[in-house]
Amino acid sequence: MEKINLTQAFATFSEYWSPRVAGDINASQIKLAKFKGMFDWHHHEHEDELFLVVSGTLRMHFRDRVIDVAVGEFLIVPHGVEHCPEALGDECHVVLLEPNTTLNTGNVINDRTVQAPSPL
Numbered sequence: 001m002e003k004i005n006l007t008q009a010f011a012t013f014s015e016y017w018s019p020r021v022a023g024d025i026n027a028s029q030i031k032l033a034k035f036k037g038m039f040d041w042h043h044h045e046h047e048d049e050l051f052l053v054v055s056g057t058l059r060m061h062f063r064d065r066v067i068d069v070a071v072g073e074f075l076i077v078p079h080g081v082e083h084c085p086e087a088l089g090d091e092c093h094v095v096l097l098e099p100n101t102t103l104n105t106g107n108v109i110n111d112r113t114v115q116a117p118s119p120l
Helices: 006-010
Strands: 020-026 027-036 047-062 068-069 076-079 083-099
Touching: 006 020, 006 027, 006 047, 068 076
Parallel strands: none
Antiparallel strands: 020 027, 027 083, 047 068, 047 076, 047 083
16 A cells, blocks of 8 residues: 555656556556557447546547547546547646556557556
């Protein structure tokens, strides 16, 4: 049982779109990720995802709309919903809460896929 300082934790890595595991809660994980630019369109067959913005602005693209998520706001993307995250501006820091089986690229496997996220 140790507390996590988000500012310090985000300072420990520089890679974009490569989540780090900050903690485990039952069958879910808290992950930290830095976003820059646009990611890939994908969906998660069985997993819902929570995106909590702690720095920057996240733009979440859906096929029928776009939602901007600012610092202190979060968005839950239900399983099965195709989405494409984008960091507006320089970069965006995001806390993710999702099942520990969740691949960052969901149903798409490519060079951005992180099979086993590293711990902080």
